[in-house]
Amino acid sequence: MSIFVDENTKVIVQGLTGRQGRFHGLRNRDYGTQVVAGVTPGKGGTDIEGIPIFDTVKEAAAATGANASFISVPPKAASAAVLEAAAAQVPFVVCITEFIPAKDEAMVSALLRRDFPGTRLVGPNCPGIISPGRCNIGITSGDIALAGGPVGIVSRSGTLTYQALYELSQQGVGQTTCVGIGGDPVPGTNFIDCLAAFEADPETKAVLMIGEIGGEEEEKAADFIRSYVSKPVVAYVAGVTAPPGRKMGHAGAIVSGSHGTAKGKMDALRAAGAVVAKNPTEAGELMVDLVAHL
Amino acid sequence: MDLFEYQGKDFFARYGVPTSSGSIVRNAADAGDVADSTGYPAVVKAQVQVGGRGKAGGIKLVGSREEAVRAAGEILGMNIKGHVVRKIWIERASDIEREYYASFTLDRGEKKYLLMVSAKGGMEIEEVAASDPGAIVRRHLDPIDGLSVEVARQVVEEAQLDEVAREPAAQVLVKLFDAFIQGDADLVEVNPLILRPDGSIHALDAKVTLDDNAGYRHPEWEAYRADMELDGREALARERGLNYIGLDGTVGIIANGAGLAMATLDVVSQVGGSAANFLDLGGGAGASTMANALEVINTDEKVRSVLVNVFGGITRCDEVAKGMVEALGKVELKFPMVVRLDGTNAAEGRAILREHESERLVVEGTMVGAAKVAVEMAGKEAK
Numbered sequence: 001m002s003i004f005v006d007e008n009t010k011v012i013v014q015g016l017t018g019r020q021g022r023f024h025g026l027r028n029r030d031y032g033t034q035v036v037a038g039v040t041p042g043k044g045g046t047d048i049e050g051i052p053i054f055d056t057v058k059e060a061a062a063a064t065g066a067n068a069s070f071i072s073v074p075p076k077a078a079s080a081a082v083l084e085a086a087a088a089q090v091p092f093v094v095c096i097t098e099f100i101p102a103k104d105e106a107m108v109s110a111l112l113r114r115d116f117p118g119t120r121l122v123g124p125n126c127p128g129i130i131s132p133g134r135c136n137i138g139i140t141s142g143d144i145a146l147a148g149g150p151v152g153i154v155s156r157s158g159t160l161t162y163q164a165l166y167e168l169s170q171q172g173v174g175q176t177t178c179v180g181i182g183g184d185p186v187p188g189t190n191f192i193d194c195l196a197a198f199e200a201d202p203e204t205k206a207v208l209m210i211g212e213i214g215g216e217e218e219e220k221a222a223d224f225i226r227s228y229v230s231k232p233v234v235a236y237v238a239g240v241t242a243p244p245g246r247k248m249g250h251a252g253a254i255v256s257g258s259h260g261t262a263k264g265k266m267d268a269l270r271a272a273g274a275v276v277a278k279n280p281t282e283a284g285e286l287m288v289d290l291v292a293h294l
Numbered sequence: 295m296d297l298f299e300y301q302g303k304d305f306f307a308r309y310g311v312p313t314s315s316g317s318i319v320r321n322a323a324d325a326g327d328v329a330d331s332t333g334y335p336a337v338v339k340a341q342v343q344v345g346g347r348g349k350a351g352g353i354k355l356v357g358s359r360e361e362a363v364r365a366a367g368e369i370l371g372m373n374i375k376g377h378v379v380r381k382i383w384i385e386r387a388s389d390i391e392r393e394y395y396a397s398f399t400l401d402r403g404e405k406k407y408l409l410m411v412s413a414k415g416g417m418e419i420e421e422v423a424a425s426d427p428g429a430i431v432r433r434h435l436d437p438i439d440g441l442s443v444e445v446a447r448q449v450v451e452e453a454q455l456d457e458v459a460r461e462p463a464a465q466v467l468v469k470l471f472d473a474f475i476q477g478d479a480d481l482v483e484v485n486p487l488i489l490r491p492d493g494s495i496h497a498l499d500a501k502v503t504l505d506d507n508a509g510y511r512h513p514e515w516e517a518y519r520a521d522m523e524l525d526g527r528e529a530l531a532r533e534r535g536l537n538y539i540g541l542d543g544t545v546g547i548i549a550n551g552a553g554l555a556m557a558t559l560d561v562v563s564q565v566g567g568s569a570a571n572f573l574d575l576g577g578g579a580g581a582s583t584m585a586n587a588l589e590v591i592n593t594d595e596k597v598r599s600v601l602v603n604v605f606g607g608i609t610r611c612d613e614v615a616k617g618m619v620e621a622l623g624k625v626e627l628k629f630p631m632v633v634r635l636d637g638t639n640a641a642e643g644r645a646i647l648r649e650h651e652s653e654r655l656v657v658e659g660t661m662v663g664a665a666k667v668a669v670e671m672a673g674k675e676a677k
Binding site: 075076099100101102103106107109110111113114141143144155156157158159160161162163166183185186210212213215216217220236238239240241242262278279280281 | 400402403405406407436437438475478480505507508510511549550551552553554556557559560561562563564569572605606636637638660661662
């Protein structure tokens, strides 16, 4: 099994006629993903290498029975694209778009919560999701993933996601699903959503979690791990030595207190029972070791 | 983008938040005329993008032309937490009855906006947060609902602002919220938000961070951007479209992806070195991007070695290697370089680089191995 997607997932690509959308959408299809339709307003009736294009998500979903959408459109159009997919009752949406204003993300998140609770959004600003051998939605290179499990991966960082996949695959340790949740302020899917899904997935035997400085999602994930995750977790948090940045004002410090630093996050995860690595390479090694003893 | 106080006040004024008018001065000699036209008593305030300038002596009250010129001379050039003061703001001093605190931010965890108000404003607000957290009222706002004047009234009452201040403060909070939303700010903070003897509410300070991603809908931000002060390296990096932050170490860092760049800094420090910078190439690191990155690092006098850490996902390592060889043809490096390539087509990429391998260009297969070599090189070069 896998989480969120599998070999039966049928994917619409919103923005398939754009340069990025076309490149990644076709790569996803080449990987074996069922890419059944594209959506670009005004280009309905045309096709991209045999994939039919529709004007709206609603039409595309009705015609093809799609149950997922991959959004690759510019930041100005991304919020409307997510809401269009949700309004068409598409249950699973991956948005890779980078540079979306935070206010737009907050509003989309609030509208999904209120009006479209049946839609799960992954991203924005994320690499997407891959269940090796079954389905790949997004920009992850399928070559670096290995089918067959037993590891589930959830990561806030793009390149570190690839790095984690690659290091495990090189050692012959496969993955059930790898979710890149993205590092934006208001992600649609967070660590806890993925940890809960991995905990419930019988095929996943261990979870590799990759966090970053900022926010308090890792601390919340640590609380969740302590109470609800029975499977072993290996974690890495990037940014122990990260530049402090030009922090202005006190509001951030008042909100997060000691939260938000890499050290605080690692301490919280360790205290919750996770094995904490000091760099991504060590995270891979620790997981390979752990899997060998399962 | 973090605004200077004077820019923040301009930003507030656009949305009707009351602030004092004043002028920017860059030379102490000009301070006299400006203060004369402002009227006395006047306040001379350092313009730096960091908090705590009051405690550092960067704000002075002056009663005469001579005092204004003297204060300007003392403050200009002052170093406040690593920020050199290049500009001062002079405004008429305000009569202050009470000092409050107000801010709006996004609470990522709650996925809602967060309004904070306190009757205990002033310089020590972080201490208030630690010692008397109840004195800061926090109210989460759903993005769909926004902030109504009714909710603003409840909050100022709960925060126990003086009764006379409540209605005008509620009105100012609504305007401040407009600035936060319509102005696409990540943060607006006023400390102190003052009550004046005439019963009016006034923003005596302005801390504003704008959301760079929303820049496309705010052409008016160009004026703020033009006034930003970056050190030479950072200015060059911005001009070249690189995500760069200068640090103080000796190992220059180039990586693709912010997460990998952060991890690279971590590993360099774990093997006993210190990074000279954070530099994220972004996706698809071609020859010109790589050449730009090397040029920026080349201008850093402290750098003794450079570590290139690339993980090929979409980016293919053979293309990165070709780009690097081409870049090395364009840029004459002052320091030796270690390259770690891994991921898609890594073997092909390393083979391309090996043809150019020397004491000045070393190819490594792992991140930790590469970091060790880079730190060793930096040590040798320093001698």
